[in-house]
Amino acid sequence: MLTxxxxxxxxxxxxIPAGRVMSYGDIAEYLGEGGPRQVGRxxxxxxxxxxxxxxxxxxxxxAPGHDLAALARYQEEGTPLRSSVPPVxxxxxxxxxxxxxxxxxx
DNA sequence: CGTGTGACACGTA
DNA sequence: TTACGTGCCACAC
Numbered sequence: 001m002l003t004x005x006x007x008x009x010x011x012x013x014x015x016i017p018a019g020r021v022m023s024y025g026d027i028a029e030y031l032g033e034g035g036p037r038q039v040g041r042x043x044x045x046x047x048x049x050x051x052x053x054x055x056x057x058x059x060x061x062x063a064p065g066h067d068l069a070a071l072a073r074y075q076e077e078g079t080p081l082r083s084s085v086p087p088v089x090x091x092x093x094x095x096x097x098x099x100x101x102x103x104x105x106x
Numbered sequence: 107c108g109t110g111t112g113a114c115a116c117g118t119a
Numbered sequence: 120t121t122a123c124g125t126g127c128c129a130c131a132c
Binding site: 034035036037038041 | 127128129130
């Protein structure tokens, strides 16, 4: 059963375009509720249905245990990386995505 | 109902 | 740059 909050999180993650990423805190801030822990918990539970690798820490490091899988996606998606080997780090300054709002923004 | 833990973030050393 | 401590919220025990 997907809670309303989980549904919002998954919706935002699914909206992240290839080559772009968002931090847990960014998503929580975009939704305006909960916190980075809640976002992470949702992805850990239902992340299997979304591009969880596009959701990473504020440092640019992917989820622990899946850093290699995420790395493969980044190389495939063309995500700007600062480090191609562990500790895998995404170039947040360039890859950070403002949110779905930027798609229809004037 | 108290304690521990976690796919986090931030400040400071 | 890494390491440590603290605040945050939700959940398992």
